[in-house]
Amino acid sequence: MSNYSSESPDYQKLADDIRLWARHLGFQHVGITEARIPERDKKQFQQWLDQGLHGDLAYMERYKELRCHPEKLHEGVIRVISARMDYLPAETETIKILNEPEKAYVSRYALGRDYHKLIRKRLTQLGKKIEAVAPNHGYRAFVDSAPVMERPLAQQAGLGWMGKHSLIINRKAGSFFFLGELFTNLPLPTDEPYEKNHCGRCTACMDICPTQAIVEPYKVDTRKCISYLTIENSGPIPEELRSKMGNRIFGCDDCQLTCPWNRFARHTQETDFQPRHHLDNSDLADLFLWTEEEFLERTAGSPIRRAGFECWLRNLAVGLGNAPTTDKVMSALHQRQNYPSELVKEHVAWALKQHHPNAQD
Structure with a gap:
């Protein structure tokens, strides 16, 4: 050597x-x-x-x-x-999964x-x-x-x-x-910067963003971004954005999924990046009824852990509010109706109102 x-x-x-x-x-x-x-x-x-x-x-x-x-x-x-x-x-x-509103x-x-x-x-x-x-x-x-x-x-x-x-x-x-x-600190020879831009006139990522968070090319309004709202944000999700989130409970990939260049995306060979605990195909209601112990156990070593259990429930409540009105969805929401967190309770109340808009508070 x-x-x-x-x-x-x-x-x-x-x-x-x-x-x-x-x-x-x-x-x-x-x-x-x-x-x-x-x-x-x-x-x-x-x-x-x-x-x-x-x-x-x-x-x-x-x-x-x-x-x-x-x-x-x-x-x-x-x-x-x-x-x-x-x-x-x-x-x-x-x-x-994005087209199955009961899924997470x-x-x-x-x-x-x-x-x-x-x-x-x-x-x-x-x-x-x-x-x-x-x-x-x-x-x-x-x-x-x-x-x-x-x-x-x-x-x-x-x-x-x-x-x-x-x-x-x-x-x-x-x-x-x-x-x-x-x-x-080694003076290694440098590579040429990638100066070309191959986006052209395409605005697919801007057009598809559920909350219109890409306010202009190359500029994202974090306050509207679903990834921020479901991960970084520790407070309430703005009510005017909740119905636009659909079943996205942790992050959002829409801008990437619609990008024409991702037809060349490579599948990972890393076993650590493969889905765990069926999170690629789980019902919102099932995840919503996890206990905190189950959450901690099943998100050990996962990026999801950083959101915390309370915000996990908050996100799922929004997803359930956007889901079809089924016995399973309604049962899950009612079971968390009196959860001892004002943040969760408020989002559950919002979700229930989406299913029964004329119900009394």
């Missing part, structure tokens, strides 16, 4: 090795870029904040300096290795185990492989766990372009993938 700490290290050879090692670790694509955010992306981010489109995500404003200056996140960093890992499970009846729709990324630990572990393994041949290598892995503007970095590293839904799209793989970053 070569030693890259010599006086004339072959960093191009090391970059090629990094790509090979990354593939062996389960990444489908890696690119290398300078540890800086382009001025256009900083400006767009500031405009998004100024317009209040980040909603209650105060940390976006609080850590904006770090987001805009990745060199402040890790001492001595000069390069970012941006990595892509596909997550779309095979044989999940995505569209069918969970975003495809959340059907299996939490991606944070898996990808961070793989990136750390990649860092150690580099360290074995470049002893002066300093590195730090990030997976949606620090104020990193991962999408501009991924575009700069050549992984794809920013779609109108604000996600990175790859011509050969669509957008159903996770991103992770390895910060390093």
Whole structure:
């Protein structure tokens, strides 16, 4: 194995090795870029904040300096290795579930185990492989766990372009993938930024968004986004948006499902990303009647855990309010009618009213 700490290290050879090692670790694509955010992306981010489109995500404003200056996140960093890992499970009846209002729709990324630990572990393994041949290598892995503007970095590293839904799209793989970053102090050769944009005049993602959260190309109003409302938001879901959520109880994939480029989306080979506990085909009513113990047991190691049981019930109550009026749906709602949480109780009351709009409060 070569030693890259010599006086004339072959960093191009090391970059090629990094790509090979990354593939062996389960990444489908890696690119290398300078540890800086382009001025256009900083400006767009500031405009998004100024317009209040980040909603209650105060940390976006609080850590904006770090987001805009990745060199402040890790001492001595000069390069970012941006990595892509596909997550779309095979044989999940995505569209069918959205068209069955008694079923619960969970975003495809959340059907299996939490991606944070898996990808961070793989990136750390990649860092150690580099360290074995470049002893002066300093590195730090990030997976949606620090104020990193991962999408501009991924575009700069050549992984794809920013779609109108604000996600990175790859011509050969669509957008159903996770991103992770390895910060390093090695002067590796960089990849060409992906400057082309292949969205053209297409507005499919904007047109299909249930709550019209994509307010203009490349700009999402977090306050309307179903992913935010069902995951990040810990309070009531705005009443005017509830009927638009349908059966989406944790996240939303509509903007990706309609994107023409996702006909090239690759199915994941990772067993950890395969659906667990039948969450790809469960009835809303069945999930609504889970006890808190069942919730904690069945969401162990799952992204769903971050929503918490109370918000899980809140989301399901909205889904049940949008479901057909059946004995099973009504029975489930009545069983939670006096649940000892004002948040849940209010959403159950709303759901019941959708089925019996003329009933007295």
